[in-house]
Structures are given as structure tokens and as C-alpha cells.
Amino acid sequence: MVAPAVVILLVVAFYPIVATMWLSLHRMILVFHEEQFIGLGNYAFLLSDPRFWSALRNTAYFAAVAVAIELVLGLGFALLLNAAFPGRSLLRASILIPWAIPTVVSAKLWAWLFNPEYGLLTRMLPGQDVNWLGMPGYAMHAAILVDVWKTTPFVALLLLAGLQTIPQDIYKAAQVDGAGTLRQFFSITLPLLRNTIVVTLIFRTLDASRVFDAVYVLTEGGPANTTETLSIYAYKTLMRVGDFGYGSTLSVVTFLCVMGISLGYLKVLGVERGKGRA
Amino acid sequence: MSQSVIRLLTLALLVCISVSCRSGSSASGQNTPEPAKPPGKIRVVFKYQPLGSEPEPLRDLLADFERANPDIEVMTEVLPNASDVVHQYFLTSLEGKSREFDVFIADVVWIPEFARAGWISDISDALPPEVIKRDFLPGAAEAVIVQGKTYGAPWYVDAGLLYYRTDLVPRAPKTYEELIEFAKAARAKDPSLYGYVWQGRQYEGLVCNAYEALWGHGGKTMDNTRVLVDTKEGRAAMSYMRRLFTEGISPPSVTSAGEEDARHVFQQGRAVFMRNWPYCWGEAQKDGSPIKGKVGITTLPTVDGSPGHGALGGWQLALNANTPSWRREAALKLMTYLTSLQSGVKLAIAYGRNPSRKAAYQDADLRKSAPFVADLLPVLENAKPRPVTPYYGMLSDVLQSEFSAVVSGIRTPEASLDRAQKLLDHVTQGGS
Numbered sequence: 233m234v235a236p237a238v239v240i241l242l243v244v245a246f247y248p249i250v251a252t253m254w255l256s257l258h259r260m261i262l263v264f265h266e267e268q269f270i271g272l273g274n275y276a277f278l279l280s281d282p283r284f285w286s287a288l289r290n291t292a293y294f295a296a297v298a299v300a301i302e303l304v305l306g307l308g309f310a311l312l313l314n315a316a317f318p319g320r321s322l323l324r325a326s327i328l329i330p331w332a333i334p335t336v337v338s339a340k341l342w343a344w345l346f347n348p349e350y351g352l353l354t355r356m357l358p359g360q361d362v363n364w365l366g367m368p369g370y371a372m373h374a375a376i377l378v379d380v381w382k383t384t385p386f387v388a389l390l391l392l393a394g395l396q397t398i399p400q401d402i403y404k405a406a407q408v409d410g411a412g413t414l415r416q417f418f419s420i421t422l423p424l425l426r427n428t429i430v431v432t433l434i435f436r437t438l439d440a441s442r443v444f445d446a447v448y449v450l451t452e453g454g455p456a457n458t459t460e461t462l463s464i465y466a467y468k469t470l471m472r473v474g475d476f477g478y479g480s481t482l483s484v485v486t487f488l489c490v491m492g493i494s495l496g497y498l499k500v501l502g503v504e505r506g507k508g509r510a
Numbered sequence: 511m512s513q514s515v516i517r518l519l520t521l522a523l524l525v526c527i528s529v530s531c532r533s534g535s536s537a538s539g540q541n542t543p544e545p546a547k548p549p550g551k552i553r554v555v556f557k558y559q560p561l562g563s564e565p566e567p568l569r570d571l572l573a574d575f576e577r578a579n580p581d582i583e584v585m586t587e588v589l590p591n592a593s594d595v596v597h598q599y600f601l602t603s604l605e606g607k608s609r610e611f612d613v614f615i616a617d618v619v620w621i622p623e624f625a626r627a628g629w630i631s632d633i634s635d636a637l638p639p640e641v642i643k644r645d646f647l648p649g650a651a652e653a654v655i656v657q658g659k660t661y662g663a664p665w666y667v668d669a670g671l672l673y674y675r676t677d678l679v680p681r682a683p684k685t686y687e688e689l690i691e692f693a694k695a696a697r698a699k700d701p702s703l704y705g706y707v708w709q710g711r712q713y714e715g716l717v718c719n720a721y722e723a724l725w726g727h728g729g730k731t732m733d734n735t736r737v738l739v740d741t742k743e744g745r746a747a748m749s750y751m752r753r754l755f756t757e758g759i760s761p762p763s764v765t766s767a768g769e770e771d772a773r774h775v776f777q778q779g780r781a782v783f784m785r786n787w788p789y790c791w792g793e794a795q796k797d798g799s800p801i802k803g804k805v806g807i808t809t810l811p812t813v814d815g816s817p818g819h820g821a822l823g824g825w826q827l828a829l830n831a832n833t834p835s836w837r838r839e840a841a842l843k844l845m846t847y848l849t850s851l852q853s854g855v856k857l858a859i860a861y862g863r864n865p866s867r868k869a870a871y872q873d874a875d876l877r878k879s880a881p882f883v884a885d886l887l888p889v890l891e892n893a894k895p896r897p898v899t900p901y902y903g904m905l906s907d908v909l910q911s912e913f914s915a916v917v918s919g920i921r922t923p924e925a926s927l928d929r930a931q932k933l934l935d936h937v938t939q940g941g942s
Contacts, residue, residue, distance in 0.1 A: 262601060262605050262627065263601075263623050263626060263627045263900060263903070264626070264627070264900075265627065265628070283911075347771075348761070348762065348763030348766060348767075349763055349771065349774065349775055350774075361761075361762055363762040363763045363765060363766055364766075365766040366710070366711065366762065366763065366764075366765030366766025366767075366918060367762065367765065367918060368918055368919075368920050451712070451766075452711075452712060452713060453712065453911075454711060454712025454713070454766075454910075454911070454914050455711075455712055455765055455766070455914045455915070455917075455918040455920070456712065456911050456912070456914040456915035456918055456920045456921070457712070457911040457914075457915075458920070460911075468907060471598045471601070472594065472597070472598070472903055472907060473903050473904045473907055474601055474903060475904070
């Protein structure tokens with residue numbers, strides 16, 4: 233029964249990847265019915281394409297900042313939810329609401345909150361002249377804020393699951409030995425949570441590196457492509473321009489970046505074999 | 511063990527068959543025989559975007575067509591009201607040689623692209639270019655004629671206009687300096703007012719606004735076949751657009767505004783001037799609108815005070831190149847019917863859409879029931895199409911981001927236009 237599963241996996245997972253790689257070696261523009269094998273020509277162009285480098289920078293910045301904030305906030309929430317207090321199960325359920333709302337819906341909702349004329353967020357700020365989605369610098373951070381709002385609950389949930397696997401006896405023993413809360417956190421919680429944190433980091437970084445929907449709905453990559461991520465650039469090239477060759481090249485490079493990140497994590501943070509596999 | 515090998519082989523075979531079938535149908539689609547005509551009525555499929563909230567007037571119009579042509583049945587399919595999405599839909603389904611629809615609407619900038627790709631039919635036999643040029647508004651005619659052949663029938667037209675508040679300014683401004691001066695004067699009296707709102711978000715609307723400024727500064731769209739933006743006029747136009755922000759004439763919110771954002775602000779009575787399409791007029795004049803009776807429209811301003819050119823918008827009807835020949839005549843009949851004088855007048859009265867035929871503007875019914883539509887004739891006659899080129903999709907993608915860089919103050923006009931020109935030349939000269 234393993235063999236059919238392998239075949240299905242080959243067809244579903246590998247065929248599109250291989251096909252995209254093959255396409256990326258072509259100059260292929262739908263409108264002109266052009267299809268010409270150009271080897272690594274697209275990749276050579278990519279290296280000298282400033283728009284690619286800016287998209288790469290944007291993606292890296294978005295992923296790094298968003299994931300860092302999510303991890304810190306998520307850990308805070310997880311510790312909070314792990315403590316016993318009345319109404320805990322209600323809070324545990326309600327914290328998941330942002331995660332449950334479809335991204336496009338929540339992005340649209342935030343776009344209204346950011347609206348420079350009517351948006352609640354703009355109204356609350358003094359001066360009222362902050363145009364979140366139209367000003368360079370601000371737009372990217374607005375997108376990060378939306379991502380943090382949406383995925384912190386997910387991070388919290390993953391970390392909470394990890395926290396609950398830590399035996400309470402260890403804490404009791406530590407208390408007997410006179411370790412304070414802070415010491416317990418750094419000497420027990422963090423080391424024992426290490427694998428969970430690595431898995432969470434991988435999950436979130438991969439997700440954030442191919443971010444598309446939230447940013448696209450908020451800004452479509454504007455102003456002046458300052459929020460254009462690799463996925464948005466690839467999408468525009470493929471679907472709006474109809475340049476399947478270069479669009480595929482961008483997709484392949486995104487894929488390679490994502491793969492590189494996950495390998496890097498595994499190498500640097502080193503999940504113990506067999507223990508922390510996602 | 512052997513059983514699983516057999517299973518594996520069967521599955522692999524099935525996969526190969528299904529893959530080869532699919533690739534076969536897409537690669538050799540052109541050579542597959544045309545489907546034979548089924549017995550009974552000829553069924554023409556028409557894909558369109560909603561013209562307004564009421565579907566009835568269009569339905570009645572199509573019912574009249576079916577009554578007049580008992581052998582034809584029209585099937586309609588509604589498309590989403592977002593130009594980008596519709597463009598992607600046609601890009602993929604036409605390249606896939608879809609025969610599921612015959613007549614469809616195409617935005618004014620798509621015709622050269624689709625014609626070049628061979629996705630839409632040359633319909634010069636039904637609507638020769640001479641007739642198009644004679645009967646239709648000049649901009650709309652220019653948009654559907656590609657290399658001397660007709661590739662679409664103009665259905666209704668749109669053009670950018672300047673809206674102004676008759677109670678806040680002495681008269682309609684003719685030059686950019688006047689617009690700035692009037693806006694400043696009105697703001698001096700009431701600082702909570704915005705001067706001029708328009709579409710500055712990174713999207714197609716910004717390209718329209720930028721071309722209008724370019725024409726207003728005496729710039730040209732193209733030099734033979736080369737799309738030119740990095741010119742003296744282009745730089746002047748971009749500097750003017752940036753100046754609107756630095757001098758406080760346009761609020762920063764314009765850099766993320768689309769049509770509706772601008773309209774909401776203007777409609778609430780919070781701006782002196784607005785650039786937008788004709789549809790805003792009906793909204794402004796609705797009962798309960800704070801600016802009802804206080805709005806004037808005029809052509810966009812220019813440097814020298816001559817009437818400005820609005821960007822030409824609007825939709826054309828095109829014929830799928832893969833429509834089987836036995837359905838072609840019926841489809842052409844539908845296209846000529848929908849773009850006829852009577853249909854244009856009916857749609858203008860029902861939906862406020864501007865007819866594409868010149869003669870409609872002299873029609874007594876139209877002048878009586880929709881005087882605003884009739885009054886727009888000078889604006890529409892003066893409207894210009896954005897660059898007419900099969901590269902439009904790529905070009906717009908480049909221009910959107912460079913124009914956005916100027917209006918949001920990221921790059922100077924000089925730097926942006928230099929970048930834009932290099933990218934455009936690269937795209938149109940065959941790089942990817």
C-alpha cells in the first residue's frame with residue numbers, strides 16, 4: 233500500500249515543482265505565444281533585477297519582525313493561559329478568534345481600520361495625518377501588525393501545548409531548592425520548550441516568507457512596491473503580466489529561500505533527532 | 511508484493527494517460543475539429559460585468575433581441591466587478607482555447623493585447639474600421655482598431671473629469687495654477703476642507719491620473735511605437751502631482767485612495783475638487799447627498815488653459831476567436847445590436863452609461879431623461895486612450911510602482927521616470 237501513496241505524492245507534490253522549474257528555464261509570455269528555452273537566462277536577469285532584491289528584502293524584513301514579535305507575545309500568552317485562573321477555558325477559546333477568521337476577511341477589516349479618513353486607528357492617533365497604507369515605511373508595519381494580530385494565537389497555542397508537556401514536579405523541586413520564578417523560567421521552561429519553539433519558528437517563518445493574502449489585500453504591494461513580497465511579485469508577473477517564464481523563476485527562488493530557511497533552522501537550532509519532528 | 515507492483519503500474523498508467531490527455535488538449539487545441547452545430551436554436555454565451563444594481567433593463571434589452579431573432583438564444587454570465595480579476599480570467603481561459611463563451615466585455619486597454627495574442631476575432635466584416643471611425647467617439651474608435659482592423663465594438667465609454675464645488679470656488683478652474691489657487695483660497699476660509707482628491711494608490715487608477723497630468727502638460731503617449739514617459743513634459747507632470755501634496759492641496763490619504771475613497775470624501779462635502787469618472791455625478795445628486803446641487807463638472811485643467819484630456823475608460827464587446835463559425839454570425843448580430851444607437855440610448859437612461867455612438871448624444875429621449883449623460887459629450891470627445899500597445903499589462907505594472915514612488919515621495923520625478931523608461935524599453939524590446 234506504500235507504493236500508490238508514493239505515486240500520488242509524486243504527482244501531487246513533485247510534478248508541479250518540477251514543471252515550475254522547467255518553465256523557469258524558458259522565456260514564455262502568454263500574450264505573445266512565445267516559448268523558448270533560455271537555460272538560466274531568467275536567473276541571470278533575476279540577479280540584476282532591483283525589484284527582485286527589494287521584494288526579497290521586504291519579505292525578509294516582514295518575516296523576521298513579524299515572527300519575532302509573534303514569538304514573544306505568543307510565549308507570554310501561553311504562560312498566561314497555562315496558569316490556573318477562573319475563566320481560563322473561555323479565554324483560551326476566545327484568543328483563537330483572530331486565527332479562525334479567514335485572512336482575506338481580517339485583512340479587509342484591518343484595511344478599514346487603517347483607512348485614513350474613517351479608520352478607527354487613524355482617528356485614535358493625535359494629528360490624524362498618518363496614512364498607514366499609503367506612506368512608505370508605515371505600510372509595511374501595518375501589514376506586520378495585521379500578521380501579528382492574526383497569528384499570535386496560533387503561536388500561543390503551539391507553545392501552550394509544549395508547556396503542558398513539562399512535568400509540574402520539576403517546578404516543585406525547583407521551588408524547594410529556592411529558585412525564583414525568573415530562574416525557573418530560564419532554567420526549566422525555556423530549555424524544555426526548546427524543541428517546541430524551534431518547530432513554531434519553522435512553521436511561522438515559512439508561512440511568513442511566502443506571505444501573500446494579507447499584504448495583497450491591504451496594499452497590493454504599494455506604495456511604490458515597498459510592501460511587495462516575493463509571492464506578490466511572482467503573482468503579478470504570472471497572472472497580471474502573463475510572463476510565465478520569469479514568474480516561475482520567482483516562484484522557484486521563493487521555494488528555494490523557504491527551503492534554505494528551514495534547513496538553516498534545523499542546523500543552527502538543531503532539533504534533537506526523533507524528538508521534535510513536526 | 512506483486513499485487514502492489516501491479517497496483518503501482520496501473521496507477522502510473524492512469525496518471526500518464528490523464529496527463530497526456532490534458533497536455534494534448536491544450537497543445538493541439540487549435541487543430542481539434544470545431545464542435546458541430548447541435549440542433550435547435552443557436553446559443554450565444556455573453557459574459558459581462560453588472561452595469562448597475564438593477565439587472566432588468568439589460569435583461570429586457572436582450573429579450574427584445576431574442577424576439578427579433580427567434581433562432582438565437584442568449585445565455586448571460588455575470589463577471590466580478592473587478593477589472594484585474596476579469597483580466598486574469600480571460601488571460602487563462604482564452605489561452606486555454608475555451609469555447610464556453612462567445613461575446614465578452616473587454617476593458618479599453620485589453621484589445622491590442624488580446625488581438626496580438628490571437629484570442630479575439632477580427633470583426634471588420636461586421637463593423638469595418640471606417641464605420642467605427644465615422645460613427646463612434648474618437649477615443650473609443652482608436653481603442654478597438656488594431657493595425658487597421660476592428661477587434662471590438664465600443665459598448666460604453668468613460669472619461670476622467672474634474673468635479674468642483676460651485677459654492678466654494680468662483681468658477682471652474684482651467685489651469686493647474688487656478689486649481690491650486692482656488693483650493694488654497696477655499697482652505698483659507700475653512701481649513702478643515704481638503705483641496706483636491708484623486709486616485710493615488712498603486713493601481714490602474716493612478717496610471718490614469720498620471721497620464722491625464724502628462725497630457726495636460728503637453729506630453730505625448732507614444733513616439734511611433736515607443737512608449738515615452740521620461741520626457742520634459744513627463745517630469746513636469748510628475749512634479750505637479752508631487753507638489754499637490756507638498757503644498758497641502760491634496761491630503762496624504764490620496765496616496766492610498768481609489769475611486770470610492772475619493773468619492774466618499776468629496777460626497778461628504780469635505781473636498782473642493784475631485785478627479786473621478788462620470789458615475790459619481792448620479793451619487794452626488796441623490797436625495798440626502800450633502801453636496802446635492804452644489805457640484806459642477808468640467809474637463810481636467812491643463813498648463814495653458816485649453817480643455818484637458820481625460821483618460822478614456824469604458825468597455826468594449828469582443829468576440830472569442832474560438833467561437834465556432836456557425837455561431838459567429840449570431841454572435842456578431844448580438845454585438846451590433848448591443849452597440850446600436852437604440853441600445854446605447856436605453857443603457858444611458860437606465861444606467862447612466864455613456865453611449866459610444868456619437869449620434870446618441872443628439873437623441874431627444876436621452877437629452878430629456880439623462881441630460882447629464884448628454885452634456886458629457888465634449889469631455890468624451892476629448893478623452894484619450896492610455897498607450898495602445900499589446901504590452902499594456904507589463905507597462906502598467908511598471909508605471910504603477912514608479913508613479914506611486916513619486917506621489918508618496920519615495921523618489922524624485924527624475925529618478926522614477928528614468929527607471930520607468932529603462933524598464934519599459936527593456937520590456938518592449940524583448941527582455942523578460
